[in-house]
Amino acid sequence: MGGSVRKACPCLERLWERICGDKSDPGTGNVSDEGRDGEVQEPAAAPRPAAAAEGSMIYTALWLFDSRHPDELSFREGDLFKVLVREGDWWEAQKIQQNGRVLETGIVPRNYLARGESVDGQLWFFGTMDRLQAQKHLMSPDNQNGAFLVRLSVKDGLGYVLSVKSEDRVKHFKVVQSECWFYVELEDRFSSLIDLVEHYQEHDLCTGDRLGEPCGRREPQPPDLSHITAIDWELPKEEFTLKEQLGSGYFAEVYRGLWKGRINVAIKIIKNDSELNHAEFHREVEILKGLRHRHLISLFAICTASAPYYIITELMEKGNLLNFLRGPEGAGLDLTSLVDMATQVADGMSYLEEQKSIHRDLAARNVLVGENYICKVADFGLARIVKEPFYITADTKIPYKWCAPEAISHGKFSIKSDVWSFGILLYEIVTHGAMPYPAHSNQEVYRQVSRGYRMPAPPNCPNLLYDIMMQCWSNDPEERPNFSKLWRQLSLSRYNLV
Structure with a gap:
């Protein structure tokens, strides 16, 4: 009876508590700075209120966006939209006034919008x-x-x-x-x-703190160059301008570039593309375009009408993780920040694992770093097509030090061989970019590892991190953890390192 009355008359909640007491009183000042994750274990939160019907929802723009195609809408922060079609990463919407009058209709990137009066629409x-x-x-x-x-x-x-x-x-x-x-x-x-x-924001919390401005947040990037390239990603080279070179390797040179003179991109120019199976390359690109995750590099477009091939991806300002770790900024990071980077890589690889995709060349050189030390896995999927033909003709270039034994001896690449490589990458991160197996040549590494040798723990490496490395380097692939487990282990380890 009491419960029914309370549900029917929520406004009498305070009166009811005075009469009967509050059985679930969590106390006051639910603040915590310490503990497993810094949060008080209070009674479980009730489900979030049911949202209004999708068709009646008004959305608010959180950032400015300049259209990149005639069908797209430009807008400013605070503009209002009624969404007509929700499909993929680009929605059809009407820009409206406060009174509901429609101003124009077009395509908008969905990650720039949030439901108007809902919590999701708040900058904080x-x-x-x-x-x-x-x-x-x-x-x-x-x-x-x-x-x-x-x-x-x-x-x-x-x-x-x-x-x-x-x-x-x-x-x-x-x-x-x-x-x-x-x-x-x-x-x-x-x-x-x-x-x-x-x-x-007007009154102090129990600790004397008062809320100021919402935490700054970085503007997201559209998921594609435009909504058209989401489905038609073969573009002419003439639309791209090459700027300074960012890096060079056995398989490609990477440049900073501009699309149509205004959108920053990274342009990878493939060397030796005569070795490529062109049909397979295009099939693989089609698969990669469908892989979207916050810790994977976004593939925007390709240019394959003439040699050399271009691969167009998002630009990460701080470059590859290996060079970053060896530079002054990376050298200044504490262990907790380094483990956070490893956790991000495990998160991205966990997604690839779910999608039944294999990387084949996971290493710090193939992870890119952006603002706020966001890490994204790069070069996934294309290793088999772009790199392996070259490995066949240049055995000395095979990255033995990162390869699982079964990948070298029998060519057995799997998500479990990626896990082995992740253990080496974790070593690179903890050592700020040190070369693995520093005293051994490539061929010596394979012989020693096959006989059971494993690298010792790096200096000042906590046991819990070295234990994770050793799990990754299990001789039996089936005994190696999956990336989902590695992500959980590393997420928990960050709390123990604080």
Whole structure:
């Protein structure tokens, strides 16, 4: 009976608590700076309120976007949209005024929009994120004291967490959500998360902290050069301008470039493309275009009408992970930041694992680094087509030090041989880019590893990280962990390193 009355009359919630007491009182000041993930284990959060019907939703632009095709709409931050067709990464939408009057209709990138009056549309809402990721965002020098964000905890059922920059640290407050209320402190309850945030921008939290400006966030990149290249990615070379060279290897030279004189891209020019199976190359590119993940490099386009072939990808400003680790910026990173980079790589590889895709050449040189130390796996999928014909004619170029024994002896590449390579990559990360097996030649490495030799733990490497390396280097491929497990292990290890 009591439960029915409370459900029917939520406005009597406070009165009911005075009469009967609150059986689930979490106490006040749900703040925690320490612990497994820095969050208090409160009663499980109630499900998020059901959203309005999709057709009635109004979306808000979070960033400025300049159209790249006549069918696309340009817009500014705050512009309103009614979405007509939700399909893939590009939506058809109407730009509207506050009164609903339609201004124009066209194509827009969906990652630039959020539901208007919902939590998703707030600049301070960062979606699902763990404590360490929140700290990395908030401790950026661009954020002032009081900068904050709201996130959904990665822990099932824990719900929303308010993370606030407080001098030289970040504090995390569990937001309790009942059927009708959101609150951090029991005496101050709000009907929405937006109301809660606005209240604490005007009033202090129990710790004396007050919310300032939302945490700065980086503008996303459109998932393609334009909505047209999402389905037609063969482009003429004339649309691209080569700038400075970024790198050169056995298989390709990489340049910074511009598409149509305005969009930054990376242009990989393949050497020895006469060795390629052209039909296979195009089939593989079609598969790769469908692989989308936050820790995989986006393939934008190819130019194959004439030699040499171009592969067009997103540009990562800090270059490849190996050179970054060996440079002054990488050398200054602490172990927690390094492990975070390894965790990102494991996350991207876990997605490839789910998609039944194999990398075949996973190494620090094939991971790219962007702003805020975002890491993305590159060169996946094309290793078999672009690199292996060259390996056949130039055996000395085979990356023995990264290859699993079965890949060298029998040509057996699998996601488990990628796991072996990930163990070597983890060694590279922990040592700030040291060469694996420094005292051995390529051929010596294969002989020694086949006899059971494994690299010793690097200096100052925690046991838990070396244990992960050794799991990756199990002689039996089936005994090696999968990438999903590696991602979980590394995610947990970051908390133990703080």
